Amino acid sequence: MEYLLSGALGLALAACSGFRVFVPLLAASIAYHTGVLQPSAGFAWLGSWLAVGALGTATVMEILGYYFPVVDNVLDTITTPASFIAGTVLMTAALPDLDPMIRWGLGILVGGGTAGVIQTGTTLLRAGSTFGTAGLANPVLATAENTLAVVGTVLALLVPVLAAGLGLVLVLYIATRLRRWRRQRMHQRAAPLPKT
Template sequence: MTIEWIISACLGVGLAACCGFRVFVPLLVASVATKLGVIGTMDGLEWISSWSALAVLSVATVFELGAYYIPWLDNLLDTVATPASIIAGTLLGTSFLQIDSPILDWGLGLMLGGGSAGLVQAGTSLLRLGSTATTGGIGNPVVATGENIASFGLSILTVLLPLFAFVVIVLVLLFVAARLLSRRKVWFTRAGRNQAGGTSPAQFPRSSNGRV
């Protein structure tokens, strides 16, 4: 394990996690960085350095960023963005890990890349649902703006300072995981209270011989 491999792995996992904020932004940043020569072209990800990929990713990013400012559409997009972010995260993670064994490469890519993207996406979806419930969707554009800034900022930071960005992203993942676990505990507590406060099933009257 060399320092180059560690940096490449941090780069892949960092960009993958950013897919949880926005699916196309990390891919766009990776495309621009490859074009500028900031990062090298990875095996299996050669297409991202093409002009056509840059154009398509730019258009897709603009549409994705704009769509999250439509209150009724943003929550709907989360249902599509969750699997899409996992796929994009797995692709980025696998491409930058560069492990000789395809099974191990894709397995770790799915766990580290897809898992981190899915975890971040779950956290942002929960935040948006909370904003919708408490503000009726009025506060959702603020949430969307924060996600856009985080996606661009962390993606660029990952490309420029992958080791430092990896530490930051790990802290973000730990925070999101803690929030999700706390919400899960609240949900189970409420479910238990509802069951405890419920009434027992209705009993049918029985005759003297024990038949209904």
């Protein structure tokens, strides 16, 4: 179950980095810094104050930058390879202790690949918007991408917690049902047999 939740978290954060590179990195950094999540071996640096500060600054600059004509297209050129790297880091950092070769392989293929595909799609969409509307629709597109990055990141962080909560509720429900069944069986054994 740990591998499933960790993989789902890493994949979701990697996907969000395809919309905005630094939003999920900042969220992961804050979660690691506060101890809400534990990074895998070698990624403790992601939870440092320096990382939180640098990623916070980069997040604000990236979000605002997409609202300026021409800058948004330049940012797409820069963030396409950066999103692949971010997706790789987020996926690899989320995975529990695995063989480093497997962890990095999954990080590159699944995390980096997912982020890269989404970023490529948004880059092509923005290029079409720039060409078709002379850039007038680009701020609307930027708002949609910002929203998807933030909401997706929040959901990615909450889903494992919700899944664990649902798992706990399921365990408690089954334990209660088993206890009732056991009491009923004991009660049936203790009841006198009907006379013939």
